[in-house]
Amino acid sequence: MKRSWRKRLAIGICLMMGFTILAGCTGDNGNAGGAEGDGTTPISIWMSMNTNASITLKSMNEITAIKEWEKKTNTKIEFQHPAVGAETEQFNVMIASNQLPDAMFVNGDYAKLFNDGTIIRLNELIDEYAPNLKKILDENPEVAKQLKADNGDIYAIPHLRLGEYKTFGGTFIRQDWLDELKLEKPETLEEWETVLKAFKEKKGVSAPLLFGAPPKMTTMGPAAPTYLEAYGITNNIFMQDGKVVYGPIEPEYKEFLTMFHRWYQEGLIDPDFATNDQKTYDAKILSGQAGAFFTFIGGGVGRYLPALQETDPNANLTAVQYPVLNKGDEPMFTGRSWEWSSSGVVITNSNKHPEETVKALDYFFSEEGHMLKNFGVEGLTYTMKDGYPTYTDEILKNPDGLSVAQAMAKHFIANYPFVGEDDDRYNEQYYQLQQQKDAAILFSKYSENTLKVGLPPTSLTTEESTEYSKIMSDIGTYRDEMFVKFVIGVEPIENFDKYVDQINKFNVERAIEIQQAALDRYNAR
Secondary structure, three states, X not given: OHHHHHHHHHHHHHHHOOXXXXXXXXXXXXXXXXXXXXXXXXXXXXXXXXXXXHXXXXXXXXXXXXXXXXXHHOEEEEEEOOOOOOHHHHHHHHHHXXXXXXXXXXXXXXXXXXXXXXXXXXXXXXXXXXXXXXXXXXXXXXXXXXXXXXXXXOOOEEEEOOOOOOOOEXXXXXXXXXXXXXXXXXXXXXXXXXXXXXXXXXXXXXEEEEOOOOOOOOOOOOOHXXXXXXXXXXXXXXXXXXXXXXXXXXXXXXHHHHHHXXXXXXXXXXXXXOOOOHHHHHHHHHOOOEEEEXXXXXXXXXXXXXXXXXXXOOOOEEEEOOOEOOOOOOOOOOOOXXXXXXXXXXXXXOOOOHHHHHHHHHHHHOHHHHHXXXXXXXXXXXXXXXXXXXXXXXXXXXXXXXXXXXXXXXXXXXXXXXXXXXXXXXXXXXXXXXXXXXXXXXXXXXXXXXXXXXXXXXXXXXXXXXXXXXXXXXXXXXXXXXXXXXXXXXXXXXXXXXXXXXXXXXXXXXXXXXHHHHHHHHHHO
16 A cells, blocks of 8 residues: 555656656656676766756766766666755655666665665665775774664765865855054854944944845854854753753843844844845945955865955955853854765665766775875876875866866866865865865864764654644744844743743753653764
8 A cells, every 4th residue: 555655646747747847757767777798887866966966967976076086887877856946855866666777875864764665775785885884884883873773774875074174164254344543353142242343433334244145044053153152052952061952942042133233223233134035145245345254265165266256356354263151261152063974975776876876876885996086087186296186277277267176076076065075185176275274274273172062863763753843943943033033023032931832832951852862872873
């Protein structure tokens, strides 16, 4: 009965989506089928298309390193990309229909996918067919602990960050304006207020502090939590003295809302923060209407700074340390990722070649595959200089006018997550501007503190995951709506206790209990 239901659903989905979404709505489960006549193993991989790659390529199959990977592993890779903006919807449709590719690159609830029968356990396959990954896990037990579920299962071939660089974005400020106004880079919230007032009053800008754009459009935008975190809490679940806490119901959250409401009234933050999209966000930066904003070191500063200087040669950006409440305090929340980025490739139950798939993916953990992933093809995209892989002009001064990020994405997979281990030498060259190099050092200074407050990659049971998702979906929607109302003043801050009561009615206590249990299990691994 279950199989029949899924088949009917699949047919309906194919009709509904006009046969355009899934490269397998033909009844062959979307995988690449049996071995081809040329002896290569066909492997289909579902994965979102990176923005930088999409500038020059239609599919990741066109990436130079992917073509080399196929030759080295005797495989024929077929990437299946969901439509931009519809990734979650199309993923859910794919899972519900059971029209699965051979493998999927995901950042999700691995245990649920396994318990639902969508993906397979990889422990034995890694032991037998992934010697390079197995060696890394054996030599790094803390990394293995992050990757394994509570019962010891491994469900993903991971994307790992074992090097020094694990923080990739933060707040940048107009250094030329600081110089002009004879101001120091702000450290405390009080100093921030002074600087933002000066930007407003003396530079006449509309958005002294800009926030509210993707990737956190549905919450506060990426900049706002930075100022909340100065109070020692964040806008979601986190750890406080080893215990799980939900930040937006803590007393410090009220202090933060009070401050942001005042900043809103005084015109220190962008008045359009609730409606910004990426286009308006960019426009405010490039038109000189924003004094400080969150962005990524690589793709953000690498794009904004040259564009600003085209119209204003004196324009300059500099990274600012995460703000603190008191002079001399150390920031705790730095956006530092764990060694396992929580992303990886899973193998579906439709895969007819799981051994060959694991072998092929393990290639990226070999010395040769590591170089291919991070630097591309020697002679084309890098050359060895005194033992250091140095990018060629094809990457750093692309003859077709591509940015460094775009040129990298055309030839290899270093500047966005994929299977394998990141190499610090990539970051050292990816950050071409001195402002970027300085930012990488600055944002990394306190990144180890984040391990004390950030939840590690815990694993929920299927029942826990379902219950937790429902509770937090209601809470997240309400929290975001109330954040906007409190800041713009539609909701008086005196109603903060009522807001907390409502979140308690959504049963946040149970959500905390679920995460605490998961954390306890993680610590016991």
